[in-house]
Amino acid sequence: MHFLRELWDNVREFITTVGSVALFFGRVLAQLPGALLRPSLVVEQVHNTGALSLVIIMTCGLFVGMVLGLTGYDLLQRFGSEEALGTAGALAVTKELGPVVTALLFAGRAGTALASEIGLMRATDQLTAMEMMAVDPMRRVIAPRFAGGIIAMPLLTVIFIAIGIFGVQVVGVQLFKVDAASFWSQMRSSVGLDDIMEGVVKGCVFGVACSLIAVYEGYNAAPTAEGVGRATTRTVVISAVLTLILDYILTAIML
Amino acid sequence: MLSNVASRPIDARTPQDSIVEVRDVHYSIGGRAIFSGLNLQIQRGRITAIMGPSGTGKTTLLRLMTGQIKPDSGQVLFDGIDVSNLGTRELYALRRRMGMLFQNGALLTDEDVFENVAFPLREHTNLPEALIRNIVLTKLQSVGLRGAARLMPSELSGGMARRVALARAMATDPEVLIYDEPFTGLDPISMGMIVRLVRQMNYALGITSIVVSHDVEELAILADASYIIAGGKVAASGSFVELKDHDSEIVHQFINGLADGPVAFHYPAPDYYEDLLTG
Amino acid sequence: MRPTRTVEFSTGLFVLLGFAALFFLVTQITNRELTTNGKSYGVVALFENIGSLKPGAAVSMAGVTVGRVENISYDQQQYKAVVRMRINSQFDRIPKDSDASIMTSGLLGGQYIGITPGGDEQYLKQGDRIEFVQDAFVLENLINQLASTFLRRDQGAAEGGNQGGSQDKAPAEEPKR
Numbered sequence: 265m266h267f268l269r270e271l272w273d274n275v276r277e278f279i280t281t282v283g284s285v286a287l288f289f290g291r292v293l294a295q296l297p298g299a300l301l302r303p304s305l306v307v308e309q310v311h312n313t314g315a316l317s318l319v320i321i322m323t324c325g326l327f328v329g330m331v332l333g334l335t336g337y338d339l340l341q342r343f344g345s346e347e348a349l350g351t352a353g354a355l356a357v358t359k360e361l362g363p364v365v366t367a368l369l370f371a372g373r374a375g376t377a378l379a380s381e382i383g384l385m386r387a388t389d390q391l392t393a394m395e396m397m398a399v400d401p402m403r404r405v406i407a408p409r410f411a412g413g414i415i416a417m418p419l420l421t422v423i424f425i426a427i428g429i430f431g432v433q434v435v436g437v438q439l440f441k442v443d444a445a446s447f448w449s450q451m452r453s454s455v456g457l458d459d460i461m462e463g464v465v466k467g468c469v470f471g472v473a474c475s476l477i478a479v480y481e482g483y484n485a486a487p488t489a490e491g492v493g494r495a496t497t498r499t500v501v502i503s504a505v506l507t508l509i510l511d512y513i514l515t516a517i518m519l
Numbered sequence: 520m521l522s523n524v525a526s527r528p529i530d531a532r533t534p535q536d537s538i539v540e541v542r543d544v545h546y547s548i549g550g551r552a553i554f555s556g557l558n559l560q561i562q563r564g565r566i567t568a569i570m571g572p573s574g575t576g577k578t579t580l581l582r583l584m585t586g587q588i589k590p591d592s593g594q595v596l597f598d599g600i601d602v603s604n605l606g607t608r609e610l611y612a613l614r615r616r617m618g619m620l621f622q623n624g625a626l627l628t629d630e631d632v633f634e635n636v637a638f639p640l641r642e643h644t645n646l647p648e649a650l651i652r653n654i655v656l657t658k659l660q661s662v663g664l665r666g667a668a669r670l671m672p673s674e675l676s677g678g679m680a681r682r683v684a685l686a687r688a689m690a691t692d693p694e695v696l697i698y699d700e701p702f703t704g705l706d707p708i709s710m711g712m713i714v715r716l717v718r719q720m721n722y723a724l725g726i727t728s729i730v731v732s733h734d735v736e737e738l739a740i741l742a743d744a745s746y747i748i749a750g751g752k753v754a755a756s757g758s759f760v761e762l763k764d765h766d767s768e769i770v771h772q773f774i775n776g777l778a779d780g781p782v783a784f785h786y787p788a789p790d791y792y793e794d795l796l797t798g
Numbered sequence: 799m800r801p802t803r804t805v806e807f808s809t810g811l812f813v814l815l816g817f818a819a820l821f822f823l824v825t826q827i828t829n830r831e832l833t834t835n836g837k838s839y840g841v842v843a844l845f846e847n848i849g850s851l852k853p854g855a856a857v858s859m860a861g862v863t864v865g866r867v868e869n870i871s872y873d874q875q876q877y878k879a880v881v882r883m884r885i886n887s888q889f890d891r892i893p894k895d896s897d898a899s900i901m902t903s904g905l906l907g908g909q910y911i912g913i914t915p916g917g918d919e920q921y922l923k924q925g926d927r928i929e930f931v932q933d934a935f936v937l938e939n940l941i942n943q944l945a946s947t948f949l950r951r952d953q954g955a956a957e958g959g960n961q962g963g964s965q966d967k968a969p970a971e972e973p974k975r
């Protein structure tokens with residue numbers, strides 16, 4: 265019986281958290297138009313979450329593409345369909361690997377930066393000080409960071425996809441000498457605008473999810489050093505799980 | 520030690536009314552009662568000290584006064600306005616009439632000193648840049664840190680950070696300044712600077728100051744009126760002389776810094792001999 | 799407070815890079831003809847077996863895509879699959895007696911409809927039906943056909959003469975297995 269009581273407590277805790285996040289989301293959205301009226305703040309945040317993540321995104325994109333080229337070639341070779349490498353690689357990167365891996369990397373780099381920054385502001389009373397100065401921290405601190413995240417994520421996703429496909433090409437055409445012409449022509453005839461849109465849409469959705477979790481955890485961190493640390497850990501874990509769940513849902517919808 | 524701090528001028532202009540009133544406030548968190556019937560009056564134009572042993576809820580009181588939390592019952596009035604009934608916009612308008620100095624300064628870490636002091640001006644006014652600059656430099660000058668305008672908060676010492684925070688709290692010329700533990704963790708020199716500044720700000724600008732602290736020595740010199748809060752209520756109030764001779768045990772222990780008394784030295788534990796023998 | 803020049807520059811670079819990547823993807827990666835944004839006309843064909851033909855599959859003549867399969871449904875009166883296609887309006891000279899067969903592109907490729915032109919002087923118009931069709935290639939049917947061909951050959955040989963048709967015996971045994 266004790267076990268059931270604990271389970272019920274956990275379930276109730278979970279439901280409460282979900283509600284809390286939803287309400288927080290509403291507050292952030294309400295402040296979003298106001299935040300966008302101060303483009304300097306948003307630009308700064310796009311820089312922090314996006315431009316500073318470029319190196320990791322591009323590097324990982326290249327390697328993911330190249331690994332896909334290797335594995336894909338090995339797989340397709342067993343059926344004698346090496347020329348389908350372009351198609352297979354492009355579709356895999358565009359629809360799945362691109363958005364998902366970018367989101368995970370984003371959560372790890374930009375998400376933790378956001379959570380720890382906001383958490384630190386919470387721990388050093390900066391957020392309370394702002395409230396005392398009659399400045400709403402949601403508008404001044406949270407909303408611009410959220411906006412920066414949701415702008416940066418789709419862009420990062422697209423960059424990842426482009427470099428990923430390039431990586432597939434490097435391995436397939438340069439290394440395995442797959443015919444370049446059929447590589448690209450097969451890809452062109454099988455990949456459509458709707459596939460790219462699918463990838464971009466996923467990038468947007470994951471961007472909203474990961475940015476929201478990062479600012480939520482930071483804002484609600486316990487005002488201690490370990491509170492901030494816990495907040496950053498939770499950001500990565502919850503972002504990753506949520507991304508993969510959303511990925512399944514979106515893929516099922518768009519299929 | 521503090522002999523070169525100017526003596527208190529007698530100001531006959533300010534009326535002896537209360538700008539902040541706490542009336543019969545009850546507040547509890549999670550079943551634990553923090554305040555059970557608290558009554559305070561903060562006089563306009565004076566420096567009022569609020570003291571008490573650790574954990575009596577001094578910070579909670581400040582949060583009640585500034586409308587961050589609502590009392591379970593009772594009223595908190597600022598200039599006659601009930602703080603707990605205000606909507607967000609009115610609350611924010613009210614907060615612009617207060618300035619608050621946090622324990623560790625709470626400066627924005629990604630802006631330099633100048634931008635920190637300018638922050639409230641930029642957020643609430645549309646003043647031209649030149650005017651903002653003048654105001655900021657004036658405020659910094661009054662706390663003696665005009666030369667540090669371009670330093671980052673991480674480059675400041677504790678005392679300097681607190682002085683910058685004071686300049687920031689003063690930036691919009693509030694009527695009431697609230698100091699949350701302004702002396703904690705400072706060396707004697709910095710402490711002397713803060714004491715001097717608190718007094719100067721209050722009397723030169725004709726504002727009201729509320730100092731929450733437990734530095735009895737500093738407050739003895741600074742405060743016009745004092746409250747000691749213990750057990751969820753006001754344990755004693757009045758001028759410092761009155762408090763020193765107060766007959767309440769808790770006040771006596773607090774003022775004189777006694778190790779044992781109503782606030783016990785020993786945390787509740789089972790009988791000592793039994794604990795040792797059965798261990 | 800205001801971001802520095804460097805910050806603004808690198809942010810701008812980042813955003814431009816993102817759009818460049820998107821542009822690259824859209825132009826270089828996709829080239830699937832969006833056939834139905836031009837004008838098109840619809841024709842229909844009935845098949846006994848469509849194999850794995852799907853809506854959106856190509857309709858081609860001489861290997862060139864001239865249209866798309868719009869919709870596949872089942873007719874319970876005639877017990878046949880009804881395949882509706884949209885042919886691009888610029889291809890308006892397809893003879894009425896042309897042949898529509900379901901073909902497979904490559905070994906792993908999807909199925910598509912190939913139209914072989916007939917000789918009629920009248921051309922397909924909106925709503926017309928292609929009369930001559932060839933169903934999808936179904937492997938099991940081919941094996942059955944082969945099996946029954948061998949079987950008949952055996953029986954024919956056995957009835958026609960008993961002159962030591964030992965050569966025929968071996969193949970005749972296989973299908974019985």
